[in-house]
Amino acid sequence: MNLRRETCADLLRQLLSAHPKPAAGSGHPVLVGLIGRGIQLSRTPRMHEREAARLGLACAYILVDFDQLGRDDAALPEVLAAGAALGFQGFNVTHPFKQQILPHLGALSPEAAAIGAVNTVVFGQGAITGYNTDSWGFSESFRIGLPDAPLRKVVQFGAGGAGAAVAYSLMQLGVGEIHLVDVDRQRAADLAARMAAEWNGRVHAAATAADALAGADGLVNTTPVGMAKYPGIPFPADLLRPDHWVADIIYFPEETELLRRARALGCRTLSGTGMAIGQAVRAFELFTGRKSDMASMAGHFAAAA
Missing domain, CATH: 3.40.50.720 (NAD(P)-binding Rossmann-like Domain)
Structure with missing residues (x-):
């Protein structure tokens, strides 16, 4: 990676600073994001932020689009490390990283291990754990x-x-x-x-x-x-x-x-709408520890169109 370019931590800070400030809620803001390529049309950020607001939580969800950021796939572990250092609760993961991410995780849920792919990573107690909610x-x-x-x-x-x-x-x-x-x-x-x-x-x-x-x-x-x-x-x-x-x-x-x-x-x-809603429900619960709701998340999905 070209060391003269901005670090991934710098890029994440810029994405957060450009993101609208999360609505006031209880506790520390939930910081999460989606890692992938060509993801600018994703509705996932609005689903998570609106579900958080419904439950009285402040949440900022950013898109870490490797295409838009001009990053090679090799930057993936640096993005993960930067997210953990900046206090993110975790990331959703999409194409093309759901299997590439496996060597960079400390642990896998039983389902993720059986599937051999991860779409959600959670930071906690110095470890990165991979889950599959897809x-x-x-x-x-x-x-x-x-x-x-x-x-x-x-x-x-x-x-x-x-x-x-x-x-x-x-x-x-x-x-x-x-x-x-x-x-x-x-x-x-x-x-x-x-x-x-x-x-x-x-x-x-x-x-x-x-x-x-x-x-x-x-x-x-x-x-x-x-x-x-x-x-x-x-x-x-x-x-x-x-x-x-x-x-x-x-x-x-x-x-x-x-x-x-x-x-x-x-x-x-x-x-694919139902799968997108269902995986978001489970991922939200992993990020926040709060029970989510399929009907509410479906409403957020529709509102984000």
């Missing part, structure tokens, strides 16, 4: 949004950090088989092998999207394809069938091109 968020969203969806065979696009959490969630929901498709075939194979050991060989790496979707009940997109920064869909659109259910974990935009095409065919669909 899995619970996806499960809750799926139960509400796609009740009674057939789960004999599901195709999942993406085997990265978010993909690992969703695959774990799908197996807990009772999916018969998951077929993983990823542009990095070795990454899909690695996740399939790790999960197959725990789930009796029911997770497989697929050679092609066409092979995987043959006979599938539904599919989930856990890749960044469909985000504002990465438009499109992660496979040829003509592979969709009206009898598929289709889920996407992207929530900005809320209606991705994949979901638009699926709805046009008559597919049952699920956006």
